[in-house]
Amino acid sequence: MLGTGHGFVFNLYNTCFLLENGKENLLVDTGGGIEIVKNLEQKGYQLTDIHNIFISHCHTDHILGLIWILKRISGLFRKGYKEALNIYCNEEVTKAIKNIYISVLPKSKIKEIDENVKIHTLNDEETVEIAGEKIIFFKKKKKKNQLYGFETILNNGKKLIFLGDETCNPTLYDRLKDADYLMHEAFCLDSEEKIFKPYEKHHSTVKSVCIEMDKLNVKNLILFHTEDTHKNKKDLYTNEAKKYFKNNIIVPEDLEEIILK
Numbered sequence: 001m002l003g004t005g006h007g008f009v010f011n012l013y014n015t016c017f018l019l020e021n022g023k024e025n026l027l028v029d030t031g032g033g034i035e036i037v038k039n040l041e042q043k044g045y046q047l048t049d050i051h052n053i054f055i056s057h058c059h060t061d062h063i064l065g066l067i068w069i070l071k072r073i074s075g076l077f078r079k080g081y082k083e084a085l086n087i088y089c090n091e092e093v094t095k096a097i098k099n100i101y102i103s104v105l106p107k108s109k110i111k112e113i114d115e116n117v118k119i120h121t122l123n124d125e126e127t128v129e130i131a132g133e134k135i136i137f138f139k140k141k142k143k144k145n146q147l148y149g150f151e152t153i154l155n156n157g158k159k160l161i162f163l164g165d166e167t168c169n170p171t172l173y174d175r176l177k178d179a180d181y182l183m184h185e186a187f188c189l190d191s192e193e194k195i196f197k198p199y200e201k202h203h204s205t206v207k208s209v210c211i212e213m214d215k216l217n218v219k220n221l222i223l224f225h226t227e228d229t230h231k232n233k234k235d236l237y238t239n240e241a242k243k244y245f246k247n248n249i250i251v252p253e254d255l256e257e258i259i260l261k
């Protein structure tokens, strides 16, 4: 987990992570700043290790880190680095990425990006092979094109579903039933609902997520996109979750590794 915080955090990095199968990886979201490069380096990765990026939606805390990646990697392309960089995202994100890098980067870097970075605009329910694995990308809400999630079968046969940073709506419940790993946002504790007002922002409390995901018999629930005022977030969130969710709860900290066994 390169970051676990929500969109306006000071003590955490915005939620984004690297999904790795031992050979290759997929960077899922990029956070909002240059810390994406710093956090990758802190975990031992260079940008030359990243060949595939998925951006779930075009909010600042998911897309703007990409500009720092493009800025750095376009310099490498200029020096002769030739490996492909693929970006997977919906139409809205494709437009935003192009608008941003064309507006803020120098012409020489724009040329390198245009020549070397492939942006794949996703359709709802599109299956793409990335790093040798099949990944199904889907729209979170069918009427809007704003947020995409994905599901994939890991090489140990377990199903992983990523739902982005909005509360899950019941139209997706069939898909989530019995999932081995489910990645879901949880903004704050239930007792803090009046302070942070998560429901107004299409976010959840730990309790509200856990009640629903327990009914769907999710096996491992990974909670992220949290507020950042607690020093002991892991304990506080885990303790609340355990009251409403019978299976395994994972509340990662920034830079924590999760083994999907």
Ligand SMILES: [Zn+2]
Pocket (backbone or CB within 6 Å): 006, 007, 059, 061, 062, 165, 225
């Ligand atoms: Zn967000």
